[in-house]
Amino acid sequence: MAIYHARVKTFSRAKGHSSVAAAAYRAGLLLVDEKTGARHDYRRRGGVVETRCVVPTDAPDWSMVPAQLWSAAEQAERRKDATVAREFELALPHELSDDQRSALAAEITRALVDRYQFAAQASLHSPDAKGGLNWHLHVLATTRRLDAGGLADKTRELDGGPAGRAEVEWVREMVARLTNAHLAAAQVGAQVDHRSLEAQAAAAMARGDVVSAALLSRRPTQHVGKNASALARRGEDAERAALNAAIQDENDEEFEKLLEAFEREGRAMESTDGHGPEQARQDRQKANRQGVYLMLPGGGQMRGVHAIAGLTVGQIAVPPRSPGPSARDLFGEAIQLWLDDALAVVIDLLKNTRRFLEDHASRLAAFADHSRLRTDLRELVKRLKTLRRWATERGRRQLAERHALKLLHRAERSLEEFVESNPKPADGTENDWAKRRGRRLAAIEQRLASLKAAREARSPEAEAACEQRLVSAVEAVEEWSGQMLKSYPIESDALAPAFGPLDASKLKASQKTHPPRSPRLH
Known part of the structure; x- marks a missing residue:
């Protein structure tokens, strides 16, 4: 069950906040506030999986270094009550792998930076408890736009x-959309929904899914926060935690009453996916165990299940099911994927796929009314997306290493230039000189750690695993394309090659001929 959570908050000097302190804590770094x-120093804190800076394309080089970025952010604000940073706190699906979560975090952060043109530090955190599900992302952003100046x-x-x-709603919708896209690419059945519980319950009723509507029509609990959670763990009184427990008990009681009413009256209560009352109870117990909560925009409250108790299934207006994309649309999507630069590394190995797509117009004309054409094309599109993902993943790792090495060289040059232009003083100002030199040494240590992590991700074992996934994805696309050549044959397919095992050496040769193009992370 994928968990959705998105919240935006600000850091203000009026409340004693510091953007430097917030950045250090979230990234697990030692940062010095030059203003104060x-x-x-949070270098010993655990749970920080990775941190990256994402900035507009024309941003200056110093904005990629957290110590310099957040010092500049503090210096840019003159007011004593200024807002110094803004944070987007987002849940990430535990169903994804580490690499998949990293890719999702990068895409979400880039979408925010492209829209608002600020600088952002994205820190991916693991769950607090061993075996927990609370993977989450902290995107700490400047409150000012960043350009070349x-x-x-x-x-x-x-x-x-x-x-x-309106902007917060856009952020919530964007996070849900990208999360669902990555879940689908990973072939995970779970999905998330950014809408309020009330809106989701209304949509469930409209499609005739009474069980889901009952599960969603509940009074939401309130976010407890780390202080109240710590009190509860120590067995001390926590007012909000106690209130949430009472709300949950009330919701469970009302839910049971609703199920009993349906069963007593002999009314059908089946969800659209075939789940009945017993499955609904299990789903609700699972949600309670996982502690799932949703933050409603504007602090709105939900009514209980009383709102749907008086409806019968016959009163529900079920909208007609959408037919989905046409065969023409699916062919178009497959061709767009085929033309994607990421597939250049394996394009010569996709012989069956090339033949199938080259004659797509003739196939569409000959088999437009075939009952399975759309279903088969959907499968082809899905396999092409998986192939694109793994082709891009290999290039992303190469880019990450080059980028880490580039940042290390910049940090080393910064130290060299400082030492050359600022000889150690002998007039009692050694402490200030040592602090400035120490910041540059800390930047080098951070870049060395980033380079080490990037090189570990490109170890022979990691490279072999990545290559095998790419080979498997190529085989899956070619195998399906070969089956479709047989299912939807036209005259020019007479010499179509039979699909056979893929030679990995051909893949390596193709990679040398067509070096992969990878998306920029920064």
């Missing part, structure tokens, strides 16, 4: 009011 001289005007559209609420 305060040291924020540095930090510029404020991102006022996110400050609140109708415009701010």
